[in-house]
Amino acid sequence: MGVVDLHLHSTASDGEVAPRDVARAAARAGLTTIALTDHDTIEGVAEARAAAHVRVIAGCEFGVEVWWGELHLLGYFLPTHDAELDGLFAKQRSHRLERAREILNRLQHLGVAVSAEQVREQAGDAPIGRPHIARAMVESGEVGSISEAFDRYLADGGPACVPRPLPGVESVVSIVRRLGGVTSAAHLKRRGTRETLRRLQQAGVDAVEVLHPAHDEKTASRLRDWASELGMLKTGGSDWHGDGSNPGRRPLGSLSVPTEWLDELEDLHSRRVGA
Ligand code: AMP
Ligand code: MN
Ligand code: MN
Numbered sequence: 001m002g003v004v005d006l007h008l009h010s011t012a013s014d015g016e017v018a019p020r021d022v023a024r025a026a027a028r029a030g031l032t033t034i035a036l037t038d039h040d041t042i043e044g045v046a047e048a049r050a051a052a053h054v055r056v057i058a059g060c061e062f063g064v065e066v067w068w069g070e071l072h073l074l075g076y077f078l079p080t081h082d083a084e085l086d087g088l089f090a091k092q093r094s095h096r097l098e099r100a101r102e103i104l105n106r107l108q109h110l111g112v113a114v115s116a117e118q119v120r121e122q123a124g125d126a127p128i129g130r131p132h133i134a135r136a137m138v139e140s141g142e143v144g145s146i147s148e149a150f151d152r153y154l155a156d157g158g159p160a161c162v163p164r165p166l167p168g169v170e171s172v173v174s175i176v177r178r179l180g181g182v183t184s185a186a187h188l189k190r191r192g193t194r195e196t197l198r199r200l201q202q203a204g205v206d207a208v209e210v211l212h213p214a215h216d217e218k219t220a221s222r223l224r225d226w227a228s229e230l231g232m233l234k235t236g237g238s239d240w241h242g243d244g245s246n247p248g249r250r251p252l253g254s255l256s257v258p259t260e261w262l263d264e265l266e267d268l269h270s271r272r273v274g275a
């Protein structure tokens, strides 16, 4: 038996905890297997693995474009170095940097003073995400909290929200499959209808994230049933970014997926790599 969490973030993207400390915290919380799934990067995985407190699956949360806009697509069992993947990450990193500049412009027009330097300090080497900008806004005293930064300015549709170009779902699916990896549609929430799952499956998506802090029991049980009916695999995770952030998120170890779900993901991965 194992305790498994397939959706975690570190400072390699917008998490608050360094990859090695994510592995330590996970082990302390009783987890035996985790997937590190940072946004548009896989750079934290080697460090998390070296900490060796827990088994670490190499994952990534890709932002991809689908018919309604942005989908978060989890990729699992990825190689830590691949030319095509690295090219995709480099491109997204530069789109994120461009977008951050535009967000800072908008904020300035809205009377919110945050400098590129302050954001860089928050992001370090990570691809820049809105949470880094939100943290810089808190640091500079422009807002009282991360949630205020999102609610007033940065949330989707907010006055300082700027879209960024995204790769299509099919192109990311095809890269991940070529590498032997497996994909799962993350936190679909109310978008998660049977028809949505069917269309994502047609696009080549392998699995659905059933368990997620944003899914109540009804949502999770619907997704679970439809996934089984359609022959899709199931994943789940805490989407942990650190204990301080993302209100409503649960502490590490409080969300775990059945080991059979992981076994099925691994079987598919093995079949893909021909092992
Ligand atoms: P980005 O990758 O720049 O599009 O930013 C999206 C990230 O912002 C998500 O992965 C979450 O970590 C975070 N986020 C989104 N909405 C909120 C919110 N309302 N409060 C706090 N963090 C949020
Ligand atoms: Mn995030
Ligand atoms: Mn997400």
Ligand code: MN
Binding pocket: 007, 009, 061, 239
């Ligand atoms: Mn996430």
